Structure formats: C-alpha cells, structure tokens
Amino acid sequence: MDLSQRNPIENVFSTKDEKISIAGWVQQVRNLGGLRFIQLQDRTGIVQVVLPKKKVSEEIFNIDFQEGDIIAVSGTIVSNDGAPKGKEILPSDIEIINKRTQEYPISISDKIETNPDKRYDYRFLDLRNRKVAHIFEIESTAAYAIQQWFKDNDFLQFFSAKIVGSATESGANVFEIGYFDKKAYLAQSPQFYKQMMLMAGFERVFEIGPVFRAEKHHTSRHLCEYTSIDFEISYINDQRDVMKVLQGVIGYALDTIKSSRADSLEELEVQIDDQPKEWPIITIPECNDVLTNEGKELDLYEDLDAEAERIIGNYAKEKWNSDFVFVDQYPWKVRPFYTMKDDEDPRLTKSFDLLFKGQELTTGGQREHRVDILSTQAVEKDFKLEDVDSYLQFFRNGAPPHGGSGTGIERFVQKILDLPNIREARLLPRDPTRLHP
Amino acid sequence: MDLSQRNPIENVFSTKDEKISIAGWVQQVRNLGGLRFIQLQDRTGIVQVVLPKKKVSEEIFNIDFQEGDIIAVSGTIVSNDGAPKGKEILPSDIEIINKRTQEYPISISDKIETNPDKRYDYRFLDLRNRKVAHIFEIESTAAYAIQQWFKDNDFLQFFSAKIVGSATESGANVFEIGYFDKKAYLAQSPQFYKQMMLMAGFERVFEIGPVFRAEKHHTSRHLCEYTSIDFEISYINDQRDVMKVLQGVIGYALDTIKSSRADSLEELEVQIDDQPKEWPIITIPECNDVLTNEGKELDLYEDLDAEAERIIGNYAKEKWNSDFVFVDQYPWKVRPFYTMKDDEDPRLTKSFDLLFKGQELTTGGQREHRVDILSTQAVEKDFKLEDVDSYLQFFRNGAPPHGGSGTGIERFVQKILDLPNIREARLLPRDPTRLHP
Numbered sequence: 120m121d122l123s124q125r126n127p128i129e130n131v132f133s134t135k136d137e138k139i140s141i142a143g144w145v146q147q148v149r150n151l152g153g154l155r156f157i158q159l160q161d162r163t164g165i166v167q168v169v170l171p172k173k174k175v176s177e178e179i180f181n182i183d184f185q186e187g188d189i190i191a192v193s194g195t196i197v198s199n200d201g202a203p204k205g206k207e208i209l210p211s212d213i214e215i216i217n218k219r220t221q222e223y224p225i226s227i228s229d230k231i232e233t234n235p236d237k238r239y240d241y242r243f244l245d246l247r248n249r250k251v252a253h254i255f256e257i258e259s260t261a262a263y264a265i266q267q268w269f270k271d272n273d274f275l276q277f278f279s280a281k282i283v284g285s286a287t288e289s290g291a292n293v294f295e296i297g298y299f300d301k302k303a304y305l306a307q308s309p310q311f312y313k314q315m316m317l318m319a320g321f322e323r324v325f326e327i328g329p330v331f332r333a334e335k336h337h338t339s340r341h342l343c344e345y346t347s348i349d350f351e352i353s354y355i356n357d358q359r360d361v362m363k364v365l366q367g368v369i370g371y372a373l374d375t376i377k378s379s380r381a382d383s384l385e386e387l388e389v390q391i392d393d394q395p396k397e398w399p400i401i402t403i404p405e406c407n408d409v410l411t412n413e414g415k416e417l418d419l420y421e422d423l424d425a426e427a428e429r430i431i432g433n434y435a436k437e438k439w440n441s442d443f444v445f446v447d448q449y450p451w452k453v454r455p456f457y458t459m460k461d462d463e464d465p466r467l468t469k470s471f472d473l474l475f476k477g478q479e480l481t482t483g484g485q486r487e488h489r490v491d492i493l494s495t496q497a498v499e500k501d502f503k504l505e506d507v508d509s510y511l512q513f514f515r516n517g518a519p520p521h522g523g524s525g526t527g528i529e530r531f532v533q534k535i536l537d538l539p540n541i542r543e544a545r546l547l548p549r550d551p552t553r554l555h556p
Numbered sequence: 557m558d559l560s561q562r563n564p565i566e567n568v569f570s571t572k573d574e575k576i577s578i579a580g581w582v583q584q585v586r587n588l589g590g591l592r593f594i595q596l597q598d599r600t601g602i603v604q605v606v607l608p609k610k611k612v613s614e615e616i617f618n619i620d621f622q623e624g625d626i627i628a629v630s631g632t633i634v635s636n637d638g639a640p641k642g643k644e645i646l647p648s649d650i651e652i653i654n655k656r657t658q659e660y661p662i663s664i665s666d667k668i669e670t671n672p673d674k675r676y677d678y679r680f681l682d683l684r685n686r687k688v689a690h691i692f693e694i695e696s697t698a699a700y701a702i703q704q705w706f707k708d709n710d711f712l713q714f715f716s717a718k719i720v721g722s723a724t725e726s727g728a729n730v731f732e733i734g735y736f737d738k739k740a741y742l743a744q745s746p747q748f749y750k751q752m753m754l755m756a757g758f759e760r761v762f763e764i765g766p767v768f769r770a771e772k773h774h775t776s777r778h779l780c781e782y783t784s785i786d787f788e789i790s791y792i793n794d795q796r797d798v799m800k801v802l803q804g805v806i807g808y809a810l811d812t813i814k815s816s817r818a819d820s821l822e823e824l825e826v827q828i829d830d831q832p833k834e835w836p837i838i839t840i841p842e843c844n845d846v847l848t849n850e851g852k853e854l855d856l857y858e859d860l861d862a863e864a865e866r867i868i869g870n871y872a873k874e875k876w877n878s879d880f881v882f883v884d885q886y887p888w889k890v891r892p893f894y895t896m897k898d899d900e901d902p903r904l905t906k907s908f909d910l911l912f913k914g915q916e917l918t919t920g921g922q923r924e925h926r927v928d929i930l931s932t933q934a935v936e937k938d939f940k941l942e943d944v945d946s947y948l949q950f951f952r953n954g955a956p957p958h959g960g961s962g963t964g965i966e967r968f969v970q971k972i973l974d975l976p977n978i979r980e981a982r983l984l985p986r987d988p989t990r991l992h993p
Contacts, residue, residue, distance in 0.1 A: 216957065259712045278783040282742075284992040312983075320599050320684050328765065
C-alpha cells in the first residue's frame with residue numbers, strides 16, 4: 120500500500136467518502152467464531168475493523184493479528200450502531216507492515232493499573248494509552264503557543280549554553296561533568312545568559328530549554344531535569360512590567376489549549392475556567408492579613424509554605440474568580456542576591472511568585488542592575504565577590520533596568536490537568552534513582 | 557521617565573510626530589566646543605542626539621556622557637542632512653539611567669579588529685556590534701519559522717532527556733556526568749527518543765534542543781555543544797518522504813529570513829538566492845559520474861570528502877540553479893547501524909546527506925524498523941546486542957516504517973551568511989578549550 124495515501128483514522132468518522140485507507144497498530148483483537156473484530160489505533164483515534172467470515176476473503180479472515188502489530192487497511196466505511204462512534208471498516212485489503220515480536224511488558228489499558236515506575240520504564244508503550252498521549256499533546260500545544268506569543272511580541276529567541284564553566288548561582292545542586300581535562304557543570308537555569316543578552320542590547324529575549332538540578336528530593340513536585348520557559352526584558356519601570364508579559368504568555372497558552380485541545384481535555388475530564396482580564400496581585404503584607412484571618416500565622420519575611428500558598432490561592436479564586444494570583448514583594452530572605460529590593464522595606468523585594476491553583480508556578484521580578492548595590496547584595500548573601508565577578512562584569516559596562524521570570528512547562532501542564540505527580544507531565548522523568556529510558 | 561512610553565529608535569525615522577522619547581546606550585560621544593553629539597543605540601538602530609550649547613539647558617549640556625552609559629532622552633525630531641539618515645534629536649530632557657563603571661575591555665566597532673577569542677570572552681559586548689547582533693536575530697527568525705512550519709504541519713513538539721543513563725549510539729565522544737552515586741552521560745542526539753516517540757504512536761515529532769559532542773576537534777566546523785533541529789516521521793514509503801519534510805521546513809525558514817530580515821541581510825551584505833521548486837536529488841552512483849568527469853576519483857562506498865561535496869554543490873548550482881542538493885543512497889559504511897539498507901545494493905542505504913552551498917547541512921533517511929534485520933545490522937557494526945537491547949526493545953512491540961533527520965541550526969545560519977567559523981553562529985561557543993562565558 121502507498122502509505123502516503125493513508126488517512127488519519129479520525130477521518131473515518133467525518134469523511135463522506137465510502138472507501139478509505141488507514142494504518143496504525145492493533146489495539147485489540149476479538150475472535151467470535153465467524154466474526155472477528157480489530158480495534159485499530161493511530162495517533163488520531165481508534166476504529167473498529169470488522170471481519171465477517173462470509174464477507175472478507177479467506178486470506179484476510181485468517182490473518183494472525185496480535186496486539187501491537189502495525190497494519191494498513193483499505194476498505195469500506197460501514198454504519199453500525201453497535202460499533203464505537205457508529206462506524207466501522209469492512210476491509211478489502213489488509214497489509215501487515217510489521218509484526219510485534221514479543222508480548223507487551225505492561226498493560227496499556229486503563230482497566231489494569233500499572234505502577235507508575237513500571238510505566239515510565241516502558242514509556243514508549245505507556246504512551247499508546249490515549250490518556251497519557253493527551254498530556255504530551257497538550258504540552259506540545261503549550262510550547263507552540265508560547266513560542267507564537269513571544270514571536271508576536273517581538274522577543275528574540277536564543278539558545279544558551281547548558282555546559283557552564285563554573286557553578287555561579289549556588290554551588291550546591293549542580294551536576295558535574297568531565298570536560299576534557301577540566302571540570303564543568305550543567306546549567307541550573309539560563310539566568311546568567313538571559314541577563315547577558317540584555318546587557319548586549321537585545322531588550323526582549325526568551326528561551327525554552329532544559330535545566331538541571333541535582334536535588335536529592337524524591338517528591339511529587341521535583342525533577343532533576345525539566346524544561347524551563349525563561350524570558351527577560353529590559354527598560355522596565357518595575358516588576359509589574361514582568362507580570363504583564365507573564366500573564367500574556369501563560370494566559371495565551373492556556374486559552375490556546377482550551378480552544379484547540381477540547382477533545383483531549385474532555386477525554387481527561389479536565390475543565391479550564393475562564394480567567395479575569397487582569398490577574399490579581401496581592402502583596403506580602405496583604406497576604407499576611409489574609410492568612411491571619413484564616414488563623415494561619417506566618418513570618419512573612421520568611422517564605423510562604425505550601426499551606427499558605429493554598430490559602431492565598433483559594434482567596435484569589437473566591438475574591439477574583441482567578442486561578443492565578445501574583446504574590447508581590449516576596450521576602451528578600453528567600454530570594455537570590457540579584458533580586459532588586461523593595462524601595463520602602465528592604466526586607467521585601469521587587470519580585471513575585473505566580474501561584475496557579477494555589478501552588479507556585481513561576482518566580483519572577485526585577486533584577487538589581489546597579490553594580491555597587493548588586494555587589495553589596497552578593498556579599499550580604501555570603502558570596503565572595505571574586506566568585507561572581509564574571510556576572511558583575513556585565514553590569515560594569517552599562518546595564519538597563521530589567522527583569523524576567525522562569526516557568527517549568529511540566530509544572531504548568533501538571534497544574535492544568537491536576538496530575539498527581541510532576542513525572543506524569545515529563546516524558547522521560549529524571550530523579551535521583553531514575554536515569555532510564 | 558516612564559520607560560513604558562519610550563519608542564524604539566527606528567521610529568525616529570518613520571514617525572510623523574515631532575516629539576519622541578527614546579532610551580538606549582551611548583555608542584559614541586563627540587565634543588566640538590559649543591556642540592556635542594551623542595550616538596544613541598538600542599536594539600532597533602542608532603540615532604544622533606545633538607547638544608548645541610545655546611539650545612539646550614546648561615545642565616543637559618554639561619552631563620558627563622561615556623560610551624556604554626544607559627540614558628533616556630525626550631526631545632524634538634529635527635531634520636538635518638548632515639545627520640545619519642537625515643534626522644537627529646534635540647533633547648529637552650535627558651535622564652541617566654545607569655552609568656558604565658569601567659572602560660570597555662574590547663572594541664565593539666568594526667574599525668578595530670579584535671581577535672575572535674577575545675570577542676567570545678566578552679560576548680555581551682561583542683553583541684553590541686550590530687553586525688554580530690544580526691546573526692542572532694537571523695537565528696531567532698530561523699527558529700521561529702521552523703517551529704511555525706512544524707506546527708502548521710501537525711508535528712508534535714517534545715522535550716527529550718539530555719541526561720541519559722547509557723551512551724548507546726557510540727561509546728566515544730560523550731561527556732560523562734556524576735549523577736548522584738551513578739554515572740550518566742550527555743545526549744549526543746535525540747535519535748533514541750525520536751524513534752521512541754514513533755513507537756509510542758505519535759507519527760510526526762520534532763524537537764529543537766541542545767546536543768553534546770565531546771570531540772577534540774578544533775576546527776571551524778565543530779562545536780562541543782550545539783542546537784539540533786530534529787524530526788522523525790512514521791508510515792513513510794521511503795527516504796523521499798523525509799526529504800520532502802526537510803525541504804519544507806528548511807525552505808520555509810530560508811524564505812522567512814529572506815522576506816523578514818532584509819535589513820539584516822543588507823547590513824551583512826548577504827544575498828539569498830531563490831531556490832528551485834523541488835530541490836534536486838542525486839544518487840551516490842550519479843555522484844560518481846559527476847566526480848569522475850571532474851577528474852576526481854573517490855570510492856563511493858566510503859564517504860564524500862569536503863572536496864567532493866564542493867564539486868557536487870557546484871554541479872547542483874550549475875545544473876539546477878540550486879544551493880541545495882540531496883545526495884541519496886549514502887554509503888552504508890559511514891552510516892549508523894539503524895540506517896535502512898538500499899534494496900538493490902546493500903553497500904548503499906536509504907539515507908541521504910543534504911548539501912547546502914557545497915557542504916553537508918543535514919543527515920537523514922529511513923531507519924530500519926524490522927527488529928531481526930536491525931539486530932543483524934547492529935552486530936555488523938560491532939555492537940554487542942545487550943548494549944543496544946533497550947533500543948531494540950522499541951521494535952519488538954510493533955514498529956512502523958519511519959525516518960527523519962537532524963540539522964544544526966548554527967551550521968544552517970553559518971552557511972546562509974557565509975560565516976568563516978561556526979563559532980560566529982553560536983552565542984556561547986564550547987570547544988575543548990572554551991568553557992566561558
């Protein structure tokens with residue numbers, strides 16, 4: 120069969136043609152004596168192929184089908200109320216393209232629950248389950264939408280180095296590489312390079328790329344490798360300009376998923392609520408009041424814990440009907456040295472967390488661009504100035520006010536779909552014990 | 557000044573307004589007694605700000621400007637035939653946003669030639685040279701166009717693991733990582749995962765991401781880290797289906813650069829020729845004839861050397877007026893074990909190189925999807941079957957015919973712009989001696 124002539128299976132249910140050629144893998148075979156059924160699946164859907172002994176050739180009727188075989192089918196589209204979605208294929212020609220040569224090592228049906236570790240071991244089969252495949256279709260849609268938004272808003276897309284010569288931001292939690300006769304490290308974020316691009320004069324830059332964290336955590340929220348959506352902009356007035364970009368791009372991605380992946384969302388039984396036109400902003404002092412009202416006492420010059428995030432998330436949903444809320448003026452104590460301090464209260468900063476459904480999605484804010492203040496802050500955070508010298512170098516040759524943020528695409532997808540574990544949104548999860556496949 | 561009100565400098569030359577607010581860095585200062593000139597630059601262009609002692613306030617006239625200072629200027633647009641592009645700014649207000657605190661360590665003018673190594677050391681300043689900035693604007697345009705094309709053609713965008721548990725494809729040339737108490741490696745290509753995605757049922761997948769090669773080469777063509785445009789498609793008839801995708805996406809990127817980066821191309825003095833509607837395909841036996849005619853003898857069951865590529869490139873330009881040519885049926889000897897062999901001559905394969913201006917841009921082709929043949933080919937290429945077992949695993953559970961290719965975006969941009977060294981097209985080059993910035 121000329122495979123370029125094949126149709127996606129979903130066309131079976133929409134075309135007005137009577138004849139069709141399709142191909143895919145055998146998802147299920149049932150033999151009922153004189154009648155055989157095959158569920159044939161491709162990336163667009165599943166259709167029933169019916170083999171009545173009396174209506175197909177003996178050769179076709181006797182083919183030894185197995186789950187996983189790759190076959191091509193040409194035939195007639197027949198209406199049948201008993202078939203899924205009311206249509207099935209009566210084949211005139213079947214070609215076995217490739218036979219499966221072993222039993223599936225895991226079940227890919229929802230009916231049998233396989234433990235997640237085993238599913239990740241056999242991710243290539245796990246993905247034949249449509250519910251799993253939809254997660255990555257949605258992630259793909261998110262990535263395309265994000266790239267589209269940045270393009271439409273005149274951002275430069277760039278590709279920074281992932282192998283770095285020194286572990287600037289924090290000595291801990293970096294993976295070390297043997298680099299010829301030297302040591303090198305895997306980048307924990309493109310932060311250094313994003314800011315470099317602004318000092319170089321680009322003004323609006325973004326990157327989607329991998330980041331690496333050698334964290335020994337084994338939780339449902341941590342990965343040792345993930346995909347970060349990072350942007351940085353210059354000539355800003357303050358962190359609110361960063362929030363505007365973030366709402367723009369994340370809001371656009373969410374809207375796009377809602378409108379173009381309605382089928383996936385329906386199959387996953389997920390609803391995406393409409394968001395308010397402007398996402399609410401709540402400051403740390405305002406958070407304090409809300410938490411106190413809820414009977415939760417927290418030192419807000421420290422950090423928001425998971426419970427506090429949940430309370431603020433609920434508050435935003437109730438008060439503004441918003442799944443998103445910016446927590447502004449985040450405490451200096453838990454921010455990196457390059458964060459700009461708040462004008463009024465130096466225990467606070469011009470930076471924020473974006474919460475999505477009561478959980479941190481993004482950290483962002485304005486960066487300190489005045490090299491004397493930046494140096495002082497580095498010392499305050501216990502850096503030796505010589506260790507951050509190549510970073511400070513950027514700021515000695517003219518630095519505009521600027522800021523930006525970073526968002527893990529897996530966290531975003533996890534929260535949209537309410538997935539229990541972030542590994543579900545990562546094609547090939549990496550954690551302290553998982554290095555395969 | 558409210559920076560959100562600022563205009564891009566290029567607007568000075570197109571707006572009908574008389575007043576304008578702009579910001580950027582001081583590119584040059586000239587003092588001529590009662591008259592001072594500043595060249596102010598942002599990412600969109602350069603404009604002259606003129607300070608006649610008699611027409612501006614004493615305070616403004618006396619500001620101590622230095623190359624690299626970040627300033628905001630509000631003023632009147634004045635026509636002046638003596639000014640670059642015929643217009644200049646007479647300022648009513650100037651705000652120093654941030655002062656440069658040290659001398660530029662390199663010149664960013666074309667008039668002084670700085671050696672490339674020193675330029676890469678100070679890449680953030682090197683990029684303030686518009687000719688250097690244009691390279692990465694074009695790379696950004698290429699990346700966006702490629703993502704757009706894949707989206708429009710219904711490809712799934714995915715993000716594979718860059719940390720891998722074993723060095724499958726070839727033991728050599730991989731970077732080793734300390735991964736907690738284990739060893740891991742940096743991925744040399746997403747080949748394994750692209751094919752995995754097809755076995756999972758996705759049919760059309762692509763990724764733009766970093767790849768890592770621990771090659772000790774120190775040439776103008778090699779990098780230890782680069783950005784690969786990788787795609788893979790299934791249910792193909794043969795490698796010609798792969799070529800079609802490749803022409804589609806690379807051709808679209810080239811057309812987009814030509815149409816939307818005309819200014820950059822002009823400043824870089826580069827012309828992009830129109831390409832034929834279908835890029836020519838020449839087989840290895842046909843190459844043999846062409847080379848023999850040119851007095852070049854080469855064993856075509858081996859490999860094309862650089863001179864042979866150049867001859868074939870020239871031949872394609874002369875015969876088909878094409879900068880691109882597919883060299884089909886590439887020799888088996890120089891292809892990885894998963895390449896599908898040619899039906900007629902097993903010393904050849906169903907794979908190709910795409911030459912661009914007489915140099916290899918891309919390698920692609922059909923992959924072997926039949927696990928028995930694949931296993932035999934692995935042994936033929938000296939693999940132990942247990943070492944490729946997790947790869948073969950994909951093919952035991954149903955594998956459709958498929959193929960794909962990988963293209964380095966730096967190589968593509970280098971060839972478009974005829975850059976002498978691939979490092980010029982890599983923001984942060986990595987080679988055996990270069991790990992910074």
